Amino acid sequence: MVGPKRQLLPLLLFPLLSLFALSFFSYHHSSLNPNPNPNPPLHPQIPNSFTFVIKLLAFNRLDSLSRCLRSLAAADYLSDRVHLHLHIDHFALPDSSDADRQLHESRRILDVVDGFRWSFGEKVVHYRTQNAGLQAQWLEAWWPSSDHEFAFVVEDDVEVSPLYYKFLRNLILNYYYNASNSRPYIYGASLQRPRFVPGKHGNKLQLDNRTRLFLYQLVGTWGQLLFPKPWKEFRLWYDEHKAKGIKPILNGMVTTGWYKKMEEKIWTPWFIKFIHTRGYFNIYTNFLHERALSVSHRDAGVNYGKTVGPDSHILDESSLDLKFWDMQPLSDLKWYDFCFREIFPERVVVNLDELASILDSVQKHNSVIIVNLFGAKEMVIRNLLCHFETLNLLNYILIGPESELMFDLSRRGHPVIATNHFLESVGAHKLISMQHSQVQKIDEILVKIYVLEKCLKSGYSSWVVDGNMLPVSSDAFVDYDPSYGFYIGKTSELFFARRSSSARKVWDNDIITKFAVVVNSLLVKQQSINFVNVMAQILEQDKGVRVKYLDETSFALRIDNSKVNQSLGDGKQVAFWSNDMASNLVQHRLQELGAWIVDDDYSCKAVICHQS
Structure with a gap:
């Protein structure tokens, strides 16, 4: 029996879903589940090919970087091999008036990085020869080597909980490798405390005290786990749109205002537009009392003109509750769109x-x-x-x-x-x-x-x-x-x-x-x-x-092969046309009426929030 609050696809439809999802859901035309095993194990396991890579993005904040490195090294990695890749951006050239100071600061950062001991796996340092900026730092940091490689991206002013890796590993096991409990339209997980609703006039971000995990379309930037397939799909989508000069404009979103002001200095409007087009979701945590597994200290940089301070409190062993390790089935979790309006997939x-x-x-x-x-x-x-x-x-x-x-x-x-x-x-x-x-x-x-x-x-x-x-x-x-x-x-x-x-x-x-x-x-x-x-x-x-x-x-406007010489309004509440009318002509006529509101990706040009 399917309940009124949430209806998951009945088992008899899963073969069809897997078939029809072949060409839609991912770049590799994979089946609905990341693990295509038709007889998934009752107790899924992390495969030997599993790879976890920390992508630490840094620039010129030595104290922030040192704090981030200390927190990463203090985490419990369960005897797993975990790799650390540091991407250090260069200062802008030429700037001869301040070159000596900037060179000195860069060398101090490199000295700290070179002297930092990482005993859990490989440590790789990518020191750029010129300034790339925040957008390129994110977008060029990772191209997955396989469908079993995961990236955890942190900027240098982020601090993580000692529990963060154990939590993410458990999450990957339950929502990626458990074929009966995974979806190709979940692109990762954010460890930051949820605080922001990007849709203008959206609902307040309110969750009950029982909710520990939920799904939300918004990407996080303060400790974001990325799944390999959706990230590859995004990068290819980004390349195509950037090459054609298509901007990530999504009306009705606060983030579009950020993009119009900062343009290519930031990357999130691109990813948000992609997520809107594809209808993808991110896993979030809700640990109450302003606690989180990753905390941004919001130090002065691209996003903040001056240091603001930590946005949350670090969650550690002393503040755990009994539900911390509870990875509920997807069917029991709530899903929210950019307006923080609950949807029922x-x-x-x-x-x-x-x-x-x-x-x-x-x-x-x-x-x-x-x-x-x-x-x-x-x-x-x-x-x-x-x-x-x-x-x-x-x-x-x-x-x-x-x-x-x-x-x-x-x-x-x-x-x-x-x-x-x-x-x-x-x-x-x-x-x-x-x-x-x-x-x-x-x-x-x-x-x-x-x-x-x-x-x-x-x-x-x-x-x-x-x-x-x-x-x-x-x-x-x-x-x-x-x-x-x-x-x-x-x-x-x-x-x-x-x-x-x-x-x-x-x-x-x-x-x-x-x-x-x-x-x-x-x-x-x-x-x-x-x-x-x-x-x-x-x-x-x-x-x-x-x-x-x-x-x-009396109430509708019929459109046909002739150019529209009327307007919607004046009591016209509906437009309609014959079933045999060519779809490109329908589009043209609706454009004339101002009633064509999808873009070239067939996604809505705007996010419209209606408060619940």
Whole structure:
């Protein structure tokens, strides 16, 4: 049974997920789990090829560097081999007026580094010949040598807890090497205390006292563990966008303001834009009382004009609680986006019981929007969902054919109905002869009918819309006339069923049998089948219901091959187009209307925060 708060993909879908994730989730086109072993061990182990590398980024802060090195050397490494790579940036050249002092400071730093004893593994020093800056220090510090090499990146003003490595090793074991408890869209773990919400007007960062681990999209820079595959993917994405002159602009984010001010001096806006595009997540800790496993002393440098002091308190053995080593299953952890809004990934419905649970969790004001994605192109779907986010329309569920796209949407938090498995679970295919060319159309109509039935039985009114209908107003799907039980669009696939006894009666009177009779009749006559036509014929058989046919021109703007000479507004709350209209032309027309809000990566151009 799938609960209302979190629905993980049922086991029967994992083979499909692994298949469809091949081309989407990583540069290597890997399966859903980092460990592709079809029979993962009950007690996963760290493999012999496991490599842990500390990447320490330093510049000209000798005291900070010394403190960081002391804390790293004081950690417990459990007899593991752990390597230390120091990346020391050079001062800017030429600066003859201050060259002697800067040379002296650089040599003092090199003397400390050369004299520092690291007994846990290799110590490698990379001393640059010219100033690279913070962005290059991060981006050029690491290229994983294998899928089993992990980097822990610290800047020189960071201090770590003696427990940090034991904690990270346990985390890697449980969330990377445990195939049943890992996801390719988790890119690492931050040990810093969570303090910042980058989405403008987002929720306050508040966690209950029981939460020790959670997932959050934001990258950390004060002690960040990086997983190899996502980092490689990011570096390739960065190279492509940088080479084409594409900037990491993500509207609605505080970090975009940082980038516009500091430009290429910082790297985080690039990574944040990448994470937004891919929908990836980071593991965070919450140890209460402002404690953390890594602490930034926020010494004067690129990010701070003057020293601010430590942001948290170091967590050590004396301040542990019983839950410190508790690595809960991913299914028990909470997930948050850039607005610190909780999302519920992997909600895939495959039977009626799961459908009831999902509907209860998404409904708003006893209303649900059923969105049909059959036949819609990915770019159009992504744009549609960006509008849903902008308008704060959360009371929807998506239906469509099982595909890589549908599973990607589900793991980003969009509730999805896996059509084929869902129909098999209710035995719907037994009703219709499937030896014909309109099988997919019948599948989509059947799913709509079953979802509508469950909505009505749960006490929810329902709108049914297609992917070729774009809301541009939060009032797009409102109840126009309460005296009617159903609305049907005259020129679109728009349909509405009110939560009422008369509407429920239509479904109670064996609507599936009525559906089969209507569809088989249309097939015999070799007529095309669509949802509103089928529903109109079914409703005509019941004299106790009132049906209103909606004239879309009163509230919607139809776009076609001609240049748009109207604007959205003046009562136009929806744009729609025919299913056979070319997707590139749809994009062009929506751009003319200012309603195309996805970028070339098919991700939303802005993060829109709506406080919970």
